[in-house]
């Protein structure tokens with residue numbers, strides 16, 4: 001799993017002094033005598049505010065705060081539920097402890113309809129405890145609101161998690177999450193774990209981060225993340241597209257775990273700890289993305305054969321970290337990290353350049369000169385490629401570091417226009433519209449626009465129609481309006497790419513041509529065919545009568 005980022009504050013694992021502890025003893029009694037907690041059987045009810053920690057030593061009870069608060073002095077656990085089962089805490093404000101509610105080695109803890117605020121470590125910390133239910137609470141201005149650690153089968157529903165330093169941290173825990181509103185936290189959401197079973201969470205889009213849905217996808221194929229995403233995780237998925245997004249203020253920008261053959265393009269990760277963390281992720285492409293103001297731009301563990309190309313990694317602690325991850329192509333990126341550009345273990349072997357003259361990456365701390373050129377950098381004259389490799393370790397280096405930030409090569413190639421097709425494709429009746437479709441592509445800078453120009457007869461001027469792109473067929477199409485009688489219609493197609501290159505498809509100079517036939521011609525043609533048919537039938541009968549006068553068929557008639 002990746003380095004824990006948020007759990008930085010040292011935990012002081014002590015309670016406040018004994019005089020500030022209220023016990024619910026295993027026999028059900030409350031100590032000290034006079035503490036404002038009334039109980040009838042397994043129901044415990046606060047009768048006043050409590051300035052103490054409450055140490056729960058009894059199972060199968062419900063503690064009703066009854067609208068009162070319990071408040072600490074910045075230390076201890078507000079409710080200490082160590083080794084408890086089936087304990088419910090409800091209707092209580094829990095403020096200013098080290099940890100508001102602490103559950104460890106417990107099960108079936110219910111935290112319902114509380115306000116948990118101003119706790120200096122965690123609002124709720126659950127460690128190694130099964131089946132916690134955290135429902136309809138408000139967590140505000142805690143250091144970290146909710147942390148689940150090695151705690152499977154938990155349920156987080158209907159909570160408001162606002163204005164904490166960190167919102168929800170899931171570490172090797174499986175959860176079902178519905179209708180949680182996570183808003184205004186420095187780090188809103190974090191998921192960590194190194195086994196697939198720890199990552200198969202059920203988190204739907206009813207959960208929002210700063211008003212945008214969480215897309216936590218498991219077992220998906222051939223889909224694209226919608227444009228309103230507030231958080232993106234892909235788990236055990238293939239052929240997913242993530243593009244044109246800006247993702248901010250979570251632990252991860254886009255999380256890829258056990259996911260392959262997916263494309264991340266033009267995604268900005270801003271103020272996340274990890275831009276694009278990858279765990280057991282292979283054959284993915286991450287391109288034209290930007291990662292700013294985080295700890296790690298890219299982070300790869302057990303991830304191979306990915307293409308990390310043409311990205312900008314700016315103002316991070318480290319550009320890319322590689323752990324047991326080989327065969328990745330990492331090139332044409334710009335590395336502007338403030339501490340280090342690459343952290344890699346010795347077992348990871350990766351490709352850091354695209355040969356000469358395409359080159360490698362731009363490194364802001366490259367110190368080499370550019371006086372020479374050529375594949376061996378031994379020819380006089382500079383070439384914008386460093387004369388010496390950028391060293392990473394003994395087995396990894398960028399042989400052709402770029403002296404300037406990478407920019408795509410200039411597009412000098414016009415778009416490709418394939419042969420157009422049109423219907424009706426033969427002569428068309430009066431005022432009949434004609435639909436034209438054509439495939440136009442441009443690999444370098446993409447197609448900007450496609451225009452169909454048509455003219456009538458020998459006219460010298462053309463009428464231009466901007467063709468429409470059909471998202472389903474991926475073809476450009478347009479309708480030429482119906483034309484008058486006995487007109488010859490010629491058309492051609494021109495296209496521009498985004499670099500301003502133009503291509504024309506005019507059927508090798510002959511244009512595409514069809515003729516408009518007047519309707520009376522069609523009626524005449526039809527009449528002619530009918531008359532001709534009648535004549536033939538008549539002639540055949542006559543022929544039969546002449547040649548076989550005693551044919552049985554005639555006798556029967």
Ligand SMILES: [Ca+2]
Nearest residue numbers: 370372385387
């Ligand atoms: Ca050079």
Ligand SMILES: [Ca+2]
Nearest residue numbers: 411413444497
């Ligand atoms: Ca082009």
